[in-house]
Amino acid sequence: MLAIYKKELRAYFNSIIGWLFIAFFLAFIGIYFFLDNLYYGYTHFGYSLYSVGLIFILLVPMITMRIIAEENKQKTDQLLLTSPVSVEKIIMGKYLAVISVFGVVMLITCTYPLIMSLYGEVNFAMNYAAIGGFFLMGCAYLALGTFISAVTDSQALAAVATFIVVLISYLMEGIASLFSTSARTAWLVFAFLLLLVALLTWIMMKSKIVTGAFLVISQGAIAAVYFLKPTLLEGSVVNVFDWFSVEARYADFVNGILNVADVVYYITFVVLFISLTVQAMKKKRWN
Amino acid sequence: MIEVKDLVKKYDNHLAVDHLTFTVPRGQILGFLGPNGAGKSTTMNIITGYISATEGSVSINGHDIYEEPEEAKKSIGYLPEQPPVYTDMTVKEYLGFVAELKRVPKKEREPQIASALAKTGTVDVAKRLIKHLSKGYRQRVGIAQAIIGNPEVIILDEPTVGLDPVQIIEIRDLMKELAKEHTVILSSHILSEISAVCDTVMIINNGRLVVSDTVENLPQHLNAQNSCRVVIKGTEDLVKPLMEELEDVKELSLEGDGEFVTVTVTSDSQVDLREDIFFACARAGLPIYEMSNVTRNLEDIFLELTRSEETTEELPTEGEIKEESEENADVSDL
Known part of the structure; x- marks a missing residue:
């Protein structure tokens, strides 16, 4: 697992993708951080992150599209699947690598509340809960992207499908409200x-x-x-659709409420899609 | 040691592998031979655990590939049809990754990589990105990858594809070298390659085992017969009665150009007609200019064995097999 984790990290940082992902993310967060927190003086970083959430639609496909689709295409999956490493460990190694790249972004943003504290009173618990919640939301989206990458051998297809699915998930709250109860x-x-x-x-x-x-x-x-x-x-349509709205769960974090249900929701979401990814890889054996 | 029992692989209604059973003892080189689409790669993919069989079982050193995949895969090094290389890595990085993936202890990694590079002749390109390498070098990196970790079983799917003649000879020597310590299975649709390297040959066609035997014994599986070609100085009317007088002749053909007659005589395999022909000609005072035994080479055997299969199945087409034989001829000329 460690071998795959290291290989993936190297692949992200040897190519431009890893750097681009981090740069884009930080740029967007930076814009909102500057406007909301520094310029207008809101003491809560969560508001900025809430606005930044939209960027997942673009950045998730960018970083997850190649993760498994490329192996399928280059037939390097043959090396991985015939090596003495279980499919679960292969997928875990890959997923942890993506999470780590995203984690770099989140670690850097961890300094932002400190920067704010230079200029006034800052509620650190609330701010870091918001960052933690944002990280969990990202993990959920990245698990979704990883799964989509596993079911195709075309990077482009994986990117487009992930883009659409994340977009739908983002709009899900709005879609749900369109239906009568x-x-x-x-x-x-x-x-x-x-x-x-x-x-x-x-x-x-x-x-x-x-x-x-x-x-x-x-x-x-x-x-x-x-x-x-x-x-x-x-009212069940609205409820079911809302369940798929990864982003709606983040609202509690922004409002400073650390709801266990939300944390459980994100973890369930990750576990669900990572195990689906494992199943998708295992299913290939039976084709 | 590899044990394959009653292997079946079905794709929808197409039988890619049809009840294959064989064992490969330790230290043997087994060659899979068959035209394209015969089921060689499928069988190898099943043995290495990349795809699963519809029926049957595979065990490597007593570990079932389905029941205990990690144990079984530990003792396999595999070069698939397309070398599974990461093009954005250098050769050395790639082999380092493979060594780590195969759980080679940290101390042994460096020496193992060095020896794999040396054995496959890739030392010069060790620091280059794989995407800049030619097909032949990628193939060699693929072989280097398969031998890393010193697996007991090495499985190579068409290892010499894309290599030039010199490289082919090098790789053949490497395979012979490997067979001293490892069990090797390799596949090819080129007979001369298999016969140059392997102890045992398995000819597969349409997923079925046609023949499995040592290279030397292969001719016995044919409708055996002896054939002899003689060039005699003289005219056809002089030579013809002479040949017809010979006993045990099954087939006879003559072709004369006035001065010389070329005769082709065929008999059962136990009968050698050459002495009889010599004495007959000597008695008649006709000088023999040339005489040679027409032995059938392995190509003929391959063609005959895979063709006789075709009477029951339509695939592969005759055209494909002809192409094969042309390829075979090319390489055997080298």
Whole structure:
């Protein structure tokens, strides 16, 4: 694992990508830090970070696009997968490397509250909680990007897909608020989403029985809930969509609330996508 | 030691590997031979644990590749069809990474890298970026990568592709050298290469084992026959009755240009007609200018064995096999 971690770090810093990522990130954070905190004198760095969150849409694909897709393309995955290292360790090594590059940015921003304190009273706990929350949010997005990179062997495709997914996740709160909270809407939306999942299982497994069974059971279940207990569905679309809004969870951190649920949410998100990445790599064996 | 049992790999409805079973004892060089698309790379990918088999099992030194992948992979060095090199690393960095990946103890890394560089003739390019290397050098770096960590089993998929004739000879010598301490499996669609290096040859076609035997014994798997070509001074009407008088002749063809007659006589493999021909000509007072035994070379064997398979399966096409034989001919000329 250490070998892969070191190799990845070297790849980021030998090429321009690692430096570019750090430079862009710091530049954006710097602009907001200068305007909000230094110029207008807000004592809370979290506000700046909240505005900077949008930059993930661009920077996450930039740093995760090559992480596994490039191995797939250059067939170097053959070296990794035939070496005496488990798939879990390979993915962990890679993911930790990306996190480390991002960590460099966050470490540098850790000095910003200190800079602010030179000019007045600063609540350090609140500021560092905001930085910690921002780091967790970044980790979640990077896990998502890593997963997308694992399912393709084209860097460009991985970049575009990650861009779109992060963008959707970012807009998810807005999208969710567009839907009415009625049970009928919920039924239609979920029925449609389950149809998409069924389509995906068909593409992945090409098994009529599994897809058919899934379709019948899932659509039957959602229809049953609608007719038997419609109250259960009321407002659920908004709730489900909100779950995918990685960015919405950050609001608590900005407001100075360290909510355990938010921390658990981010960690769950990372674990989910990293294990999906491992599964995607393992699945290749069976193709 | 490698044990492969009843290996099957199915892609949708296509059988890429069809019930292959074989064992490779320690210290042996086994050659996989077969036309393109015969299932050589697939089999190697399964043995090394890159892809999984639909059925059957592979065990390396008693460790099942599926049950205990990390243990099994420890004793394998693998050069896939395309050398798995990181183009943005220098050769030395790359080998350092591979050594670390294969958990070579820190103290041994430097000497092992140095010896791999020396063995594959890549010392001169050690400090260059792999993306600036030619195909032949990348291939050699790929081989260097496979021998790092001193694995007991070395598996090389078409190791001499892209190399020039001098390099091919070097790599062949390297493989012979490696076989002293390692078990080696290599694949090729070039017969002369396999016969130059390997103890045992497995000919595979359409995923099935056609023949598995030592190089020397291969001719026995053919419809054996003896054939002899003679050039005699004289006219056709003089030579023809003479040859027809000979016993055990199965096939006879004559071609005369007035002064000389070229005769080709075929008999069963146990029968050697050369003495009979000599005495017959001597009695008739016809001088023999040339006489040679027409032995069938390994190329013929390969073609015949893989072609007879084709009567049951359509792939690969005749054209492909012809291309193969042309390639074979090219290399055997070297």
